[in-house]
Amino acid sequence: MRLLDEKQLEARAVAVGRWPLATVRARPIERAAPLTEETRSAFNGVAGDYDRSNSENLILSAMRRRTMALVAAQAGPGARVLDLGCGPGADADLLARRGCAVTAIDWSPAMAEETRRRIEAAGLTERVDVRTLGIQELDRLSPSMFDLAYSNFGPLNCVPSLPAAAQLIAGRLRPGGVVVASVIGRICPWEIGLYLWRGNWGRLRVRFARQFVGVPLAGRTVWTRYYSPREFQQAFAAAGFRRVSLRALGLFLPPTYMHSFAERHTAWMGSLEWLDERCGRWPWLRAMGDHFLIVMRKREGKESA
Numbered sequence: 001m002r003l004l005d006e007k008q009l010e011a012r013a014v015a016v017g018r019w020p021l022a023t024v025r026a027r028p029i030e031r032a033a034p035l036t037e038e039t040r041s042a043f044n045g046v047a048g049d050y051d052r053s054n055s056e057n058l059i060l061s062a063m064r065r066r067t068m069a070l071v072a073a074q075a076g077p078g079a080r081v082l083d084l085g086c087g088p089g090a091d092a093d094l095l096a097r098r099g100c101a102v103t104a105i106d107w108s109p110a111m112a113e114e115t116r117r118r119i120e121a122a123g124l125t126e127r128v129d130v131r132t133l134g135i136q137e138l139d140r141l142s143p144s145m146f147d148l149a150y151s152n153f154g155p156l157n158c159v160p161s162l163p164a165a166a167q168l169i170a171g172r173l174r175p176g177g178v179v180v181a182s183v184i185g186r187i188c189p190w191e192i193g194l195y196l197w198r199g200n201w202g203r204l205r206v207r208f209a210r211q212f213v214g215v216p217l218a219g220r221t222v223w224t225r226y227y228s229p230r231e232f233q234q235a236f237a238a239a240g241f242r243r244v245s246l247r248a249l250g251l252f253l254p255p256t257y258m259h260s261f262a263e264r265h266t267a268w269m270g271s272l273e274w275l276d277e278r279c280g281r282w283p284w285l286r287a288m289g290d291h292f293l294i295v296m297r298k299r300e301g302k303e304s305a
Helices: 006-011 033-055 058-074 090-097 109-122 135-140 162-172 189-198 229-237 256-264 266-279
Strands: 080-084 101-106 128-132 146-151 173-184 212-217 220-224 241-249 291-298
Touching (some): 033 058, 033 090, 033 109, 033 212, 058 090, 058 146, 058 173, 058 241, 058 256, 058 266, 058 291, 080 090, 080 162, 090 101, 090 109, 090 128, 101 109, 135 162, 162 173, 162 229, 173 229, 229 241, 229 291, 256 266
Parallel strands (some): 080 101, 146 173
Antiparallel strands (some): 173 291, 212 220
C-alpha cells in the first residue's frame, strides 16, 4: 500500500512532528469502525491512477515481485485463492494467468471496478470473481472454500479488528490452508534514521502508536494501525494458525514513499534489493523493514467461525 509519496510528505508538511498536536488524529481502537469509511473514500479517490503510480514505483515493484513469487509458490494451478484487498487487480490478474481461481475483494467500490475492467480486458472473467467486500465482511462468503488467502501491501493494517479478521479468514480457508500477508511493520530502519537525522521526534513515533493513525492520501485520510510480527502472529495464532515463515521487506530498500529517492539513485537499488534478499530472513532483522512478509498455515482440524 503506497500511502504517501515523498513529494506529498514535504509539500503538505504531513510529518506528525510538524503538526499541532490536535491535528495528529490518532484514534483509539474502540472507535475504529467509522474509520473504515474514511479509508474507503480515500482509496475510491485514487483508484483510477493507482495501478500506474504503483507500477512506476521502483521500491514497491521490487517488494511486489518478492511477495507474489512467494504467493505463486504456495498456489499452484487450480488453487482457490482469496485476494484480500485486491486494489486495481494486478495480483489477481497474475495469479489467474497462472491457472488459479481467484476471488478478489476490496472495500473500495472504485478499486473493485478497476479490477473488473482489468480482468474483463484480459479475458479472465471465468477465473476471477471480483466482489466489493471488506475483509471485515468475509462472513458473507461461503466457509472453508479457499486453499490460500493473501494480502499485499497492508490491507490488514486497515481492518477495524485484526483478531476478528483473522477468525473470518480462518473460516474461509480449508484445514491446512495458507495465509500470505505483506504487512506494514513498526521498525523501519530507513525511517528511524531519516527522522532521527531531521530531529523529527513526532514523525519518528508514528509507527509505534497503539491507536489507528491517519495517513494522508491525495487530500483524504487512510487510517492505519502498525504491527510487529509478534503482534500480528498472535492474532492469527488465536484463530488457529501457525507461522511457516517470516522475512523483512524493505529492510535495506527505503520505504515505498521514497520512490523519488530511488529514481535518483537507481544504481543503488539493485544492491539494496540483493541485501534485502540475502539478509531479510535473518533472526532479529526479519522483524524489521518497511513491511514484513509472513506465511501462516491453518492447523488441520481447526475450524473457525
